[in-house]
Amino acid sequence: MRISDKHNKIIQAAIKVFAQKGFFSARISDIAKKAKVADGTIYLYFNNKYDILISIFEEEIGKIIVEVKRLIDQEEDPRKMLEIFAMEHMRMIKDRRNLAEVLQMELRQSNKFMKEYRNTKFIEYIDIVSMIIHKGQKMSIFRKDVMPGVAKRAMFGALDETARLWILSPDNQYTIEEAAKQISMIFLGGIEQNNS
Amino acid sequence: MRISDKHNKIIQAAIKVFAQKGFFSARISDIAKKAKVADGTIYLYFNNKYDILISIFEEEIGKIIVEVKRLIDQEEDPRKMLEIFAMEHMRMIKDRRNLAEVLQMELRQSNKFMKEYRNTKFIEYIDIVSMIIHKGQKMSIFRKDVMPGVAKRAMFGALDETARLWILSPDNQYTIEEAAKQISMIFLGGIEQNNS
Amino acid sequence: MRISDKHNKIIQAAIKVFAQKGFFSARISDIAKKAKVADGTIYLYFNNKYDILISIFEEEIGKIIVEVKRLIDQEEDPRKMLEIFAMEHMRMIKDRRNLAEVLQMELRQSNKFMKEYRNTKFIEYIDIVSMIIHKGQKMSIFRKDVMPGVAKRAMFGALDETARLWILSPDNQYTIEEAAKQISMIFLGGIEQNNS
């Protein structure tokens, strides 16, 4: 048995339930039912309800980081890298909609009830962007007066907010891939060195 | 006594408590204590806990919209208008930090427990951006291939996420005004018509 | 102003509200609204919610007793007297339906939450029946082996339960006057001296 079959079954069930009801309104018994285990069993794998949420952050974002980094590392051009990041982020949201909802929602909540929890995985994820920008600046492709610390957040925020609203009303006039392209286009236009 | 002193006292207390604990963890008695009224008094002015949250959205965002629109209407140049929007949004967050936290957090939560509630005020607010972009496109200042519906969300998301993280770690290397400038610079660079 | 206009207005409003909702579910504010006075005004005339109920018993039953006694005293024949009692009881219930509902319901409830309250008015009322029977026994019209203490309760119970169900489903196959006749017929048949 891998890291335990049940551990994963519970995580996957929790993602669905949290996405549907939100963390606070989700009941342990909902998760247990969806995971087809007894309520008590959950406490053999997690300390408490919060612990499930944190585990979702840690483990699932971890997998995404690895995948995104792998794709980006195959590129040399920072412009392409930024495009890939945008596209992959959006695709992930499309493919793993429930997970995306949990991350988006609870990311904002979490710091309220888990003051102590520093979301290092999330930081690691958006730092991919600042590294790309940094690299572009070194290569004199991106403007030097762009602050990578601001730009990474702006980029992530732009993608995430667009995705959030796309999720809420899926009857949209644009596909999520189009949105990704638009956003990377705007950002690249804004940060590229003007060599004229 | 103005049109209900108490109504406003409760709203202001709720903003503080929601900001500190989050909506779900906030107790009515916390709000009552902070507003210096009895628990029951709250129910003379609001139907229930959710109603307080919704009132915060409606009333407080309403005031901000009016103010931002007033400032923007004094300008003619869409570029300046976008700069003003970015700066005012950030200043509002700086000045009304607690309110900003509530809006940011619960904006993401709300659709989970208030499915029926359509946040028209919020839509009205970000539509300010799409109107600016539309205007700039008409005046051939902004690129025609930028989709206003995507750009408004991207712009808002960029500002909001940057602000969110600035709030969380106020020991930042940049001021919030600098962040506002960076973001409007990037966006303007990305959407301006290239007349070369 | 008589025993106070307001006192009576509140009593009449309370009868309606108690009849509709029952004592516990009735709110003071309901009564105040129906009586067109302020909530606080009620406490100028009554000590508390229970006190209103007790006052209904005392005052309203008091009036009925006086009336029933007056009618009965015009008769000499105990058989007729019993018939009058049955008919008047039923007519009262028909005419003062709300009052009847309150008396019936709360009579059974009251001893639970007002242990100390001895419902002397009610006792006085049903003692009318035992006095009639006693009189009939003295006149050798009614059987001597009938216990007046049992018969009075049986008679009252028979009338009251029949009336209660008649109120609940007014689409009955008999009028309340027919029911009164049936019951006095049965009782008279059962207690009359057999002179054969």
Added chain:
Amino acid sequence: MRISDKHNKIIQAAIKVFAQKGFFSARISDIAKKAKVADGTIYLYFNNKYDILISIFEEEIGKIIVEVKRLIDQEEDPRKMLEIFAMEHMRMIKDRRNLAEVLQMELRQSNKFMKEYRNTKFIEYIDIVSMIIHKGQKMSIFRKDVMPGVAKRAMFGALDETARLWILSPDNQYTIEEAAKQISMIFLGGIEQNNS
């Protein structure tokens, strides 16, 4: 453990508490304490407080109906059957005093807060009387002009009210069995065919 020990323990505790305090004044915690379970446990077996009351009606009256019918079915003579009904009703009240109090009280209350609840069990119970009378009329033992629908209610009301007052003041001058005899004597005298 039989088909849920706890379900029955809670019912029995609730009968005692409702009898003592009345439905509205009874607190869930009172019932829980008397049943020696936690407050929350009650909600594993019942949906809410009303549901406990309804269950008492359904289950406990159900048992009584079965027993009374069994005894009556052993008789042929409608006169005897009526006597048995009266006696058994009174004995039940004596033996299960708390249950009797709950049934009597809440029977009158219930229609106020549970409009939707049709007390079919109770109807079934008093219909035993109308069936007896009907049978007696067919056999030309009882008078044809007696309306079974009125007589059943009158009979039940007479028994129930006499029992109610007997419960309230147990220092009575008659036993409950004597009362039963008196009442069946009066009724039989009143409804028997006069063959003289």
Added chain:
DNA sequence: GATGAATGAGCTTTCATTCAT
């Protein structure tokens, strides 16, 4: 006397967590 806004005690119900089996 009259008002009705304000009070705060009190109670039903929920649900994360435990633990005997």
Added chain:
DNA sequence: GATGAATGAAAGCTCATTCAT
């Protein structure tokens, strides 16, 4: 390891009663 019945703390909300105006 797995179960799920049982626990009991916790909190939203109601409403009888008070009292400043």
